[in-house]
């Protein structure tokens with residue numbers, strides 16, 4: 520076992536019961552086939568997210584945003600959780616993980632069995648009409664087309680996913696619960712996040728200031744690596760997470776015996 524994987528398993532066991540929080544980002548779902556914002560390939564080469572997923576674009580020209588949303592929602596609907604998601608779900612089941620703060624809007628943590636998930640940026644399961652506030656489950660507007668779906672209550676064309684777009688506020692309850700978890704944890708795993716989108720990217724800083732260890736899991740270094748993280752395990756979430764959980768299981772068995 521890689522030395523840092525072993526070290527992470529030891530640190531998790533040392534942190535103890537429900538004292539670990541995971542902050543996850545788009546990299547978590549790369550092994551499920553959903554491309555991250557930064558990095559090559561896929562959807563975002565065609566659609567700049569800061570334009571197509573900006574609230575001003577959506578309000579002024581919903582048809583423009585829906586060109587991207589059709590592809591994104593399609594991709595998310597077809598995706599399956601990967602070994603990284605299952606690893607975090609298991610870490611919760613065996614008592615170490617307090618919660619996941621996820622920046623992802625794909626719902627894959629819950630589908631892998633995680634229960635305590637703060638969807639910091641909301642999700643894509645629901646659509647809300649910006650004109651009359653009627654809510655739709657996304658499956659109700661299938662099949663998706665490039666033109667925006669029409670609200671059957673008010674006839675408007677502004678059905679917006681219940682995800683936080685650029686230019687929108689983070690729901691205050693998400694922010695306050697995440698802050699609380701960051702303050703109370705003894706260890707934070709930052710998995711697959713480039714840690715540049717605030718305020719989510721500030722959670723490791725808050726945890727660190729309150730005495731927690733920070734472990735990054737990412738194939739590439741991030742702004743956290745040299746400033747906040749205690750160490751980084753360089754690799755994909757789908758490969759590394761199951762190894763860490765295996766280590767945790769072994770160590771906690773040894774402790775009991």
Ligand code: NAD
Nearest residue numbers: 544545546548555556557622623624625711712713755756
């Ligand atoms: P990001 O796109 O900025 O960064 C992705 C990070 O993941 C990078 O640091 C990259 O090195 C790393 N990475 C790539 N492959 C990986 C792998 N296999 N395992 C682990 N790490 C890997 O993502 P971000 O920090 O989450 O911030 C961007 C915003 O994008 C978030 O707010 C999120 O809401 C949104 N987003 C979500 C999804 C999704 O729901 N799956 C997809 C794209 C973007």
Ligand code: ZN
Nearest residue numbers: 648651670673
């Ligand atoms: Zn409406």
